[in-house]
Structures are given as structure tokens and as C-alpha cells.
Amino acid sequence: MFTLQNKGSYNSTVIKDRSKLVVFTLQNKGSYNPDSINQHGSQVVFTFQNKGSYNSVGQQNIQSGVVFTLQNKGSYNxxxxxxxxxxAVFTLQNKGRYNKRFFYTINIMAVFTLQNKGSYNTLSEGLVGTQAVFTLQNKGSYNNLMF
Incomplete structure (x- = not known):
């Protein structure tokens, strides 16, 4: 478990680990940047104190699941x-619902914004790589680039 108080950053590269578990917590602000080469059973859990959590479970050539939840605000699945x-499913509590499905051979960009909280930007290039950037206004940022 990695914990930064008030500010700072953590950068981790996972190359060869069949059941790597990383838990990273930021208090108030900071950033987390993982550069991960897909491995079986790789798991990342990212939490903003009192704001929400990011949970990513990736299994190479099988499936990857990501769930992002902002406390009392909504969720991203x-x-x-x-x-x-x-x-991709994005829900804002009492605001509505966004559901998008697309085939992997098509390039697509999706931007999700949380009212007065920040934004989520994901750019997916089929069979090439996926880049996701999540920013909480005045709180910090999450940047995930996976090949």
C-alpha cells in the first residue's frame, strides 16, 4: 500500500508479475501514473479519500474490468x-445514464464530466492501446496508459 499525505505522486511499472496488487491512496491531492504491460491477474486499486475509488482488474487476452465510483456522485463502469x-457505462446519481458499446477495431474517444468535480477522458485505439485520464478539480489526477 502506498499512501501520500496532502500531495505527491507515485509511478509504478509492472512488467512481469502474475498476481500483482497495488493499492494507492491520495489525501486531498496528487497524482498516480502507472505504465503497465498486460499481465495475468494484474490488479490496481486507486482511492481518493472521501471522494471515490478506482478498481482495475486486467487479465491479458481474457477481459479487463474497470469500476470508478465517486461517493454520492455516480459511477463509471x-x-x-x-x-x-x-x-462503457457511466452514471451520475439523479442526473442520468450514459451507456456506450463499440467494437474493438474502431477508434473512439469518450469524455465524461462530473459536475463541479472533474472529468474523465478515455481514448481507445483498437488492438493498439488504451489511454485514460481522470482529473478531479483541485484534487489530483489519474493517468493510465496500457499497451
Missing amino acids: FQRFANTFTS
Whole structure:
């Protein structure tokens, strides 16, 4: 478990680990940047204190699931089945629902904004790589680049 108080950053590269578990917590602000080469059973849990959590479970060539939740604000659910399709569901409490599914051979960009809290930006290039950037206004940022 890695914990930064008030500010700072953590950068981790995972290359060879069949059941790597990383838990990272930021208090108030900071950033987390993992550069991960897909491995079986790789798991990342990212938490903003009193704001929400990010949970990513990736299994190479099988499926990847991402769930992002902001406390009392909504949730983001992203599940990818390799070489098949990508499904994204984003829900804001009492605001509405966004559901998008697309085939993996199509490039697509999606931007999700949390009212007065920040934004989520994901750019997916089929069979090439996925880049996701999540920013909480005045709180910190999450940047995930996976090949």
C-alpha cells in the first residue's frame, strides 16, 4: 500500500508479475501514473479519500474490468473483452445514464464530466492501446496508459 499525505505522486511499472496488487491512496491531492504491460491477474486499486475509488482488474487476452465510483456522485463502469467489444457505462446519481458499446477495431474517444468535480477522458485505439485520464478539480489526477 502506498499512501501520500496532502500531495505527491507515485509511478509504478509492472512488467512481469502474475498476481500483482497495488493499492494507492491520495489525501486531498496528487497524482498516480502507472505504465503497465498486460499481465495475468494484474490488479490496481486507486482511492481518493472521501471522494471515490478506482478498481482495475486486467487479465491479458481474457477481459479487463474497470469500476470508478465517486461517493454520492455516480459511477463509471468499463469492461473490455479482448478482441471482442468494449462496453462503457457511466452514471451520475439523479442526473442520468450514459451507456456506450463499440467494437474493438474502431477508434473512439469518450469524455465524461462530473459536475463541479472533474472529468474523465478515455481514448481507445483498437488492438493498439488504451489511454485514460481522470482529473478531479483541485484534487489530483489519474493517468493510465496500457499497451
